[in-house]
Amino acid sequence: xxxxxxxxxxxxxxxxxxxxxxxxxxxxxxxxxxxxxxxxxxxxxxxxxxxxxxxxxxxxxxxxxxxxxxxxxxxxxxxxxxxxxxxxxxxxxxxxxxxxxxx
Amino acid sequence: xxxxxxxxxxxxxxxxxxxxxxxxxxxxxxxxxxxxxxxxxxxxxxxxxxxxxxxxxxxxxxxxxxxxxxxxxxxxxxxxxxxxxxxxxxxxxxxxxxxxxxxxxxxxxxxxxxxxxxxxxxxxxxxxxxxxxxxxxxxxxxxxxxxxxxxxxxxxxxxxxxxxxxxxxxxxxxxxxxxxxxxxxxxxxxxxxxxxxxxxxxxxxxxxxxxxxxxxxxxxxxxxxxxxxxxxxxxxxxxxxxxxxxxxxxxxxxxxxxxxxxxxxxxxxxxxxxxxxxxxxxxxxxxxxxxxxxxxxxxxxxxxxxxxxxxxxxxxxxxxxxxxxxxxxxxxxxxxxxxxxxxxxxxxxxxxxxxxxxxxxxxxxxxxxxxxxxxxxxxxxxxxxxxxxxxxxxxxxxxxxxxxxxxxxxxxxxxxxxxxxxxxxxxxxxxxxxxxxxxxxxxxxxxxxxxxxxxxxxxxxxxxxxxxxxxxxxxxxxxxxxxxxxxxxxxxxxxxxxxxxxxxxxxxxxxxxxxxxxxxxxxxxxxxxxxxxxxxxxxxxxxxxxxxxxxxxxxxxxxxxxxxxxxxxxxxxxxxxxxxxxxxxxxxxxxxxxxxxxxxxxxxxxxxxxxxxxxxxxxxxxxxxxxxxxxxxxxxxxxxxxxxxxxxxxxxxxxxxxxxxxxxxxxxxxxxxxxxxxxxxxxxxxxxxxxxxxxxxxxxxxxxxxxxxxxxxxx
Numbered sequence: 031x032x033x034x035x036x037x038x039x040x041x042x043x044x045x046x047x048x049x050x051x052x053x054x055x056x057x058x059x060x061x062x063x064x065x066x067x068x069x070x071x072x073x074x075x076x077x078x079x080x081x082x083x084x085x086x087x088x089x090x091x092x093x094x095x096x097x098x099x100x101x102x103x104x105x106x107x108x109x110x111x112x113x114x115x116x117x118x119x120x121x122x123x124x125x126x127x128x129x130x131x132x133x
Numbered sequence: 134x135x136x137x138x139x140x141x142x143x144x145x146x147x148x149x150x151x152x153x154x155x156x157x158x159x160x161x162x163x164x165x166x167x168x169x170x171x172x173x174x175x176x177x178x179x180x181x182x183x184x185x186x187x188x189x190x191x192x193x194x195x196x197x198x199x200x201x202x203x204x205x206x207x208x209x210x211x212x213x214x215x216x217x218x219x220x221x222x223x224x225x226x227x228x229x230x231x232x233x234x235x236x237x238x239x240x241x242x243x244x245x246x247x248x249x250x251x252x253x254x255x256x257x258x259x260x261x262x263x264x265x266x267x268x269x270x271x272x273x274x275x276x277x278x279x280x281x282x283x284x285x286x287x288x289x290x291x292x293x294x295x296x297x298x299x300x301x302x303x304x305x306x307x308x309x310x311x312x313x314x315x316x317x318x319x320x321x322x323x324x325x326x327x328x329x330x331x332x333x334x335x336x337x338x339x340x341x342x343x344x345x346x347x348x349x350x351x352x353x354x355x356x357x358x359x360x361x362x363x364x365x366x367x368x369x370x371x372x373x374x375x376x377x378x379x380x381x382x383x384x385x386x387x388x389x390x391x392x393x394x395x396x397x398x399x400x401x402x403x404x405x406x407x408x409x410x411x412x413x414x415x416x417x418x419x420x421x422x423x424x425x426x427x428x429x430x431x432x433x434x435x436x437x438x439x440x441x442x443x444x445x446x447x448x449x450x451x452x453x454x455x456x457x458x459x460x461x462x463x464x465x466x467x468x469x470x471x472x473x474x475x476x477x478x479x480x481x482x483x484x485x486x487x488x489x490x491x492x493x494x495x496x497x498x499x500x501x502x503x504x505x506x507x508x509x510x511x512x513x514x515x516x517x518x519x520x521x522x523x524x525x526x527x528x529x530x531x532x533x534x535x536x537x538x539x540x541x542x543x544x545x546x547x548x549x550x551x552x553x554x555x556x557x558x559x560x561x562x563x564x565x566x567x568x569x570x571x572x573x574x575x576x577x578x579x580x581x582x583x584x585x586x587x588x589x590x591x592x593x594x595x596x597x598x599x600x601x602x603x604x605x606x607x608x609x610x611x612x613x614x615x616x617x618x619x620x621x622x623x624x625x626x627x628x629x630x631x632x633x634x635x636x637x638x639x640x641x642x643x644x645x646x647x648x649x650x651x652x653x654x655x656x657x658x659x660x661x662x663x664x665x666x667x668x669x670x671x672x673x674x675x676x677x678x679x680x681x682x683x684x685x686x687x688x689x690x691x692x693x694x695x696x697x698x699x700x701x702x703x704x705x706x707x708x709x710x711x712x713x714x715x716x717x718x719x720x721x722x723x724x725x726x727x728x729x730x731x732x733x734x735x736x737x738x739x740x741x742x743x744x745x746x747x748x749x750x751x752x753x754x755x756x757x758x759x760x761x762x763x764x765x766x767x768x769x770x771x772x773x774x775x776x777x778x779x780x781x782x783x784x785x786x787x788x789x790x791x792x793x794x795x796x797x798x799x800x801x802x803x804x805x806x807x808x809x810x811x812x813x814x815x816x817x818x819x820x821x822x823x824x825x826x827x828x829x830x831x832x833x834x835x836x837x838x839x840x841x842x843x844x845x846x847x848x
Contacts, residue, residue: 067465075462076593076678083594083676106468110588116493117591123496124595128602 039091045098045107052103054110056093058085065110067103082118087132090122135330136171136337138263139204139217139294139314142184145177145241152319157184161191163320167327171337173219173314175202178241182229189222200340201225203232207273208245209280214273216281217263217294217314218251221340224258231255248280256285261344263312266293289348334785335807336360346807354807358382361787362768370402371395377402377801378814381772382787384765388774389781389830390792394799396774399790400740403772407738414738417731419746424723427730428634430707432651437615437638439700444613446698450603454671455688457603459681460596462589470582491565491586494558495595501554508547515540600684601675604668611640611665611699622709623729625722626752630712632726637706640699641665650704656695661702663690721747725756732760738770745777753779778831782806791826802826 043056046064056063058081065078085091095111098104125131141153142160155163164172174185180203189199202219220228231254236244246254251262262281264273282288292312315326335357337343345353362383369376377399379386388396400416407414420427429435439446518524518537525533569586576583615638622632639650641658643665652658667687674680687693695701708715709726718726724747732739739761745753761784764771775781781789791802791811804811804823811826813819 065465067469070464070466072462072464073678075465075589076459079462079590079593080597080676080678082590083597086594102469102472105472106465109472109584110465110468112490113585113588114590116490117588117594120493120495120591121594121598123493123499124598127499128598130598130601 039089040094041085041091043093043095043107043111045095045104047103054095054107056082067106067110082114083121086118086122086125087130089131091118093118134171134333134336135167135169135327136312136333137169137314137327137330138171138173138200138202138219138261138312139175139316140172141176141204141317142174142188143176143179143181145179147242149177150318152321153317155320157187157191159320160188161195163323164192164197165195166324169327169330170196171198171200171333171343173200173202173217175204175217175219175314177204178206178236178239178244179203180229180232182225185225185229198222198337198339201228205251206245207248207251207277209248209277210274212274212277213245214271214277215265216251216273217261218255219261219263219340220255220258223340227258228255228260231258248277248284252281252284256287259287259344260290261340261347262291263294263314264291269294269313287344290344292347349808351808354805357807358787358805363787366403366406368399368402368406370398371799379790379803380788381770383768383770384788385761385784385786386770386772386788386790387781387784387786388772388790388792389776389827391794391830392776394792394794396792397742399792400742400772400774403738404740412737414736414740416740416742417728417744418742419724419727419744419748424718424727427727428707428709432636432653432705432707435636435653435705435707437653437703439610442613442615444610444615444699445606446700447607447610448698450606451696451698453599453603454607454668454684455693457596457600457684460589460593462593463585463587467582467585471584474581489564489568491568492561494561494565495591497554497558497561501551501558504547504551504554508544508551511540511544511547515544597675597680600671600680604672604675607668607699608665608672611702612642613640615639619710621733622726623733624756625711625718625725626749626755632716632718632722633710634726635706635708635710639704639706641702641704643669645704647704650706653703653705654695654701656701657692658704660690660692660695661704664693664696665702721749724748725752728757729760732757732764736769738772739764740772742774743776744773745775745780750779753777754783758783776830776832778827781831782827789823789827791821791830 041056041058043054045067046053046055050068051066052068054065054067056065056078061081063078063081063085064074066074092115093111095107098108122131141149142155142157143149144151144154174188180201185199185201192199200219200222202217205216205218207214207216235246235250235254262285264278264281266272266278278291278293282291285291294313312331315323315330317323317326335346335354337346342353346357363380366379366381367376368379371377381403388399390396397416404414404416425431515537518533518540528536565586572583572586575581618636618638620634620636622634624630625632637650638653639645641661641664643662645662652661664687667683667690670683671680671687674683709718710716728741728744728748731741744757748757758779761771761773761780765784765787773780773784773786785806787805789804789806789811791804793800793802800819801814802811802819802821803814804821806823806827809823811821811823813821
């Protein structure tokens with residue numbers, strides 16, 4: 031019997047800096063999601079999370095961080111994305127349970 | 134139970150239609166398809182004994198009486214008319230012999246007999262004579278009938294056959310005993326035609342019994358009345374504490390008399406009697422101005438159970454939205470702080486647990502909950518199987534044991550999986566808790582930032598998901614349509630149609646502005662509307678940055694605390710409708726509606742005080758009288774105080790209580806239409822003629838007799 035398992039999509043992310051401000055930039059296709067790392071901006075993080083949730087509705091995915099170096103923000107981004115991937119998986123499971131994933 | 138004293142089974146005369154011919158089998162089948170339970174066979178100048186016996190045998194197992202008879206051509210005083218001669222089935226052989234002897238050698242077309250010949254031949258076998266009268270052609274002259282009455286040994290058994298029920302009533306009101314039969318022309322139409330045949334108000338056991346009723350034989354009538362369930366009521370209806378003893382039949386009991394003679398007091402005391410004996414009873418009085426109160430059109434006591442329509446009250450969901458708050462996310466500076474200062478503490482490095490990543494806990498929890506649900510449901514079903522009578526009746530013992538065995542096995546396996554899943558969930562929970570505590574402790578002891586265990590995304594997202602799920606549930610339930618409730622109230626007459634009382638329920642959907650809809654729980658309509666619109670906004674903005682602005686607006690709605698469930702979002706409209714359109718009944722129609730509601734409610738005892746008030750004769754005849762009769766037939770007790778002849782006469786009450794007043798004081802008479810007398814309770818020698826009193830006292834009394842006032846026949 032043919033398997034109907036959907037392959038999980040991978041979304042690229044990079045550590046970007048602008049005017050000495052660092053952030054994780056996630057490329058979801060339609061729009062960029064930016065998570066500030068060098069400043070405490072919870073509303074911007076929440077806004078980024080909202081976009082991620084909306085993206086989960088389209089299907090499960092994992093974020094892959096590219097061009098990781100040894101600098102502080104690369105380490106932060108790496109750890110953050112690792113945790114985020116695990117949590118995206120959990121949230122996807124929950125949304126699937128409530129039938130909130132688009133067909 | 135209907136009676137037909139005039140039928141034909143054969144084409145005897147050349148002028149008879151061939152459609153009068155019917156075989157014994159078809160005859161039996163036709164009669165059994167109707168409510169006719171007494172039928173006389175009266176062919177023209179012929180009696181066919183063999184055919185009669187075939188029919189009698191065919192109906193032998195059924196509750197149908199067949200009476201032998203003949204329709205004779207009578208020549209008297211130079212006029213020719215028809216006379217039915219009907220006898221008891223027990224005398225059929227003698228009857229057949231007499232007919233044979235009388236008609237021998239004559240063709241039915243040519244046969245005639247005189248009254249003298251008929252009396253000579255038939256009177257000894259005590260027949261019932263039914264003479265064609267007036268409009269029933271060819272009729273017997275008054276002289277010939279008088280002779281029959283004068284010379285028969287059973288004068289009460291001479292009755293007149295008229296053309297229809299109206300004629301029958303007219304003649305009986307003038308002292309003529311009369312009846313009518315089908316005189317069937319076409320058996321194909323008999324079933325339909327039988328609906329108009331006379332009903333027997335009293336049960337008639339036999340031909341002889343019928344004749345005794347014609348004589349108004351008191352013992353026979355009392356015996357029949359005694360067969361009916363009744364009870365003695367001892368009442369104290371009047372201020373002077375004088376008692377009144379009456380017999381209340383499980384049938385129609387009428388109280389009549391002039392105004393101011395205490396009829397309402399009697400009804401109230403009857404109601405009191407039954408209430409004291411545990412039967413919830415009250416006197417119905419027409420009050421057309423209270424229609425809105427009686428039907429609660431304002432919905433003061435209106436409620437509805439949403440579960441009956443598969444609608445959830447959403448109590449938890451509403452409460453959740455009213456109390457939910459935003460979930461914070463982990464500050465990224467904590468990550469930066471962690472990576473900036475690497476721990477130099479050797480002991481801290483040994484605690485490897487702090488570097489382990491937490492695991493997915495919610496997935497494990499969901500798996501456990503799924504098995505937990507399945508285990509519980511299986512256990513409940515096993516319990517149901519063990520205790521349900523229907524299941525045990527349907528399944529054989531072995532089958533039930535097999536089903537129980539399989540389900541028990543399933544239950545055991547599910548329980549094991551449930552335990553395993555619970556352990557797995559709690560293992561992860563313990564692990565994650567340990568990681569969190571160790572990290573926090575290491576940070577505290579070393580004074581360095583611990584690595585955050587979560588970005589906060591999980592909890593943040595879960596909160597939003599929960600908001601969406603709750604808002605969606607409220608909207609979905611509030612969008613469920615509730616079917617309109619229609620209470621049929623009956624007919625307002627053939628020219629108007631059927632009236633019903635409607636109750637419509639509708640949830641405020643955020644756009645309803647219809648002023649005819651009222652709030653069921655009295656919540657302000659603006660509050661309802663704002664609430665629904667805010668919930669809709671919350672739903673569409675569940676993953677937007679401004680979600681909590683909408684939630685704040687919801688919480689700020691004036692009187693929002695009054696809305697605890699979707700029930701508080703209900704609107705309703707109650708109204709009367711005629712043939713589907715909103716309608717305001719007039720005062721008379723309001724009376725109709727209330728009386729029909731009263732009679733449409735299932736009760737053991739109905740007590741109606743002047744139900745005819747504000748109602749037209751046609752409505753009383755066509756709607757109310759049949760309803761009252763229906764209750765009587767079902768063995769209900771119906772007590773009616775009335776001034777209306779249509780009710781007091783046409784229902785042929787088992788008991789009539791007549792109240793009157795003159796200079797000597799109040800008197801109470803009790804009687805019935807069958808014996809046609811009313812007896813003074815204090816002096817049994819003081820007797821009144823039931824028919825005469827009814828005609829004199831009741832409005833439309835004479836007309837009521839004019840139509841249908843027969844003791845034995847009524848339709």
